[in-house]
Amino acid sequence: MLFVHRVENLTPGIYAYLRDPAAGDEWKAAMRSEFLWEQTHEGLFLLVPIDAGRIANRLSCDQDIAEDGFFGLAMLARFEEPLRERGEWFYRRLFWECGLIGQVLYLEAEAAGGRATGIGCYYDDPVHELLGLSGHAWQSLYHFSMGVPVEDTRLTTEPGYPWEEERTR
Numbered sequence: 364m365l366f367v368h369r370v371e372n373l374t375p376g377i378y379a380y381l382r383d384p385a386a387g388d389e390w391k392a393a394m395r396s397e398f399l400w401e402q403t404h405e406g407l408f409l410l411v412p413i414d415a416g417r418i419a420n421r422l423s424c425d426q427d428i429a430e431d432g433f434f435g436l437a438m439l440a441r442f443e444e445p446l447r448e449r450g451e452w453f454y455r456r457l458f459w460e461c462g463l464i465g466q467v468l469y470l471e472a473e474a475a476g477g478r479a480t481g482i483g484c485y486y487d488d489p490v491h492e493l494l495g496l497s498g499h500a501w502q503s504l505y506h507f508s509m510g511v512p513v514e515d516t517r518l519t520t521e522p523g524y525p526w527e528e529e530r531t532r
């Protein structure tokens with residue numbers, strides 16, 4: 364699901380993006396009944412037209428990066444069923460897939476002249492509550508944000524290894 368803040372020709376709000384169109388009916392049934400499900404692009408549905416900046420900030424451990432960009436997102440996966448069917452190892456596999464999607468988003472952001480940040484700190488239960496999800500059928504596993512980078516001048520880079528020190532001398 365996406366928190367769209369500043370994207371041209373897209374109403375700000377909370378959106379669902381389905382990687383698998385077949386999940387649509389399942390999601391509709393699992394989420395709040397008042398959601399609009401208004402299709403704007405292939406696989407993309409507007410759920411609530413709202414300025415979701417503060418919500419995204421709060422849900423992502425009160426981090427401004429979730430609010431100040433073009434958009435932020437939460438990756439949700441089917442959880443209980445695949446873990447029961449495939450076994451515990453699949454927990455790691457779900458995070459691996461989220462990481463893979465994250466890497467694609469990092470690259471696409473750079474290619475588009477923006478920048479992105481993975482957000483590993485977020486409150487999963489309130490994310491589920493926002494969407495109306497109950498139980499463990501679905502689980503929020505990773506957040507992400509895309510926008511224009513702001514250089515953090517408080518950070519410095521020190522040589523990490525002896526051979527790097529040699530080079531900088």
Ligand SMILES: Cc1cc2nc3c(=O)[nH]c(=O)nc-3n(C[C@H](O)[C@H](O)[C@H](O)COP(=O)(O)O)c2cc1C
Nearest residue numbers: 423424426428462465479480481482483484485505
């Ligand atoms: C899995 C993952 C989770 C992250 N979570 C956060 C986060 O919650 N907040 C944040 O500001 N940055 C987050 N980041 C971004 C890292 O802080 C960022 O990659 C790091 O600061 C870059 O530093 P480096 O250039 O020294 O590698 C996350 C990155 C990854 C890969």
